[in-house]
Amino acid sequence: MATVALTQSEQIGQAITEALQYFRLEPLIRNKRVAVKPNDTWASDQDKTAVTQPDTLRSVLRHIKLYEPSELIVTGGAGAAETDQVFETADLMAVVREEGATFVDHNRGPFQEIELFYAPEIDVAGPQKSIMVNPRILSYETLIVLSQLKVHESATVTLALKNIAMSFPAADYYGHPRASQANKHHFFEDLHSFIAAMHHRFPAQLAITVGHPAMVASGPVGGYTAETGIVIVSDDTLAADVVGARLLGFHVQGVRHLWEASRLGPGEADIEKMQFPAMSLQDAIKIYTRKVYGKEMTFQHP
Template sequence: MATVALTQHSKIRQAVEEALGFLPVEELFKNKIVAIHPNDTTATEEDQSGVTQADTLEAVIQFVKRFQPRELIVSGGAGASETDEVFRITGMDRVIEKERVQYVDHNKPPFATVPLDYGPMREVVVHEGVLRYETVVSLSQLKVHSQSVIVGAIKNIAMSWPAADYYGHPRMADQYGRSGMVEDKNGFIVGMLKRFPPHLGIVTGHPAMIATGPTGGIAVETGLVVAGRDPVSVDTVCASLLGFSTMGVEYLRQATKLGLGDGDLSRIEIKGVRLDEAMRIFNERAYGVRKALKSA
């Protein structure tokens, strides 16, 4: 049975620490090369609501440091912008400098070609550095998405690891004619999950995004954090918060069918806030409705 932590607090640091405190994580971090990938798709001076917030990244870095990783890297790879610019606008660059951790823009060369055995592409081009990461932390935002239905722990890695300087910004535009992911985005996400599964998924509603996404939607502060070592289970809980079932999110349906994780809520142990209570909080913050809907 997979375990997913679900917490809520007005201070994101406390929500992150409480969530990670429910999980066995020491073996993931101690003396390991750890990479944290925040959600960094795009940001402007006027709108940073679609990406990981600087205080969230800081909280996760400081938590991981307690376990003395051999290396700690923030691995960025913006989709619709330059990574350096997103980090500058959001202040994540200042967190990296303050915490004295490494930074890699995995959109940049040197590149490596890696085979895939599922989905529309038989291979993918990634930054060489991602192949040496021993523990990958997917630090994402809870968002709806116009193509993949939700953004959670899985998509945050699957659609960021492909090097945008090779495929183009955004990757799905296929401006260089090098990408087949546009043919079956959900299948591609599952193929990437098979090859590059995140070892720890952390998804925050600080803020969450509804209406449309992954950018340009309505940002709502929920204070919710979902975390776990099975990214399929993490995203299953995230989907429930947004009002979707595993069957309603195609990449989750495929991943569950392939046995890449547990997408059955009845088999997921939730620690912390009960799912129905978290749904009530989310609905109230997002829609102004005090109602705990049943998970599908």
């Protein structure tokens, strides 16, 4: 069974530490080249709510360092701006420096072509047959994807799978922002199939998703935000996203890239085949909805 740890605290570092204790991190981290991929889509001096917050990144990096990786990397590839500018504006670069991590902007060259896999026999047939990436990402031995709990106007949700899929394609090759450069790629012709194929090719070893803040109504930028203190951690990235989507109010078949990823693999998409050692999913939904909507809900049919 897939293990998904759900925790909540007004101190996000405490919630992250509590959730991570349910996983064997030693074999994932010790003497490994570990890369952490935060959400770095876009930020301005007026609005930093769409990206990973500095205290979130700091807590994760400090926990990883306890297990002595051979190299600790923070890897970024903003989709709507220059990565280093987003990191500086959101105060993430200061955390990278303070914690002694290596910063890699995988939007930069050199570039290497990587083929993607689709499965037409199960009706998963995407538009993008290969992508150009910075080959540095191929050297990561452990990939930890650090995401925000958000809805997305095109992808329905933007969690761990979306975080990787729309960041790894090198923007210096495809153009900035990627969304306005559709003549150079086919990502958006079938965004959901593309995300599923990217997960199949680049599965992360650990997903950490935080509602600090959570974003609803619209996204990935400019939606309504609320501090929830919710943390989702799993060594099954698909399972983490399925649970995150459920908190946001969606079943698997309501988020097509999760449904397609469940058919391509890897990962578990059936909540009945997941275990929740910290907090139950129903309790997490109650806390989440109370924080976001001011009303405790269960998402259960009468």
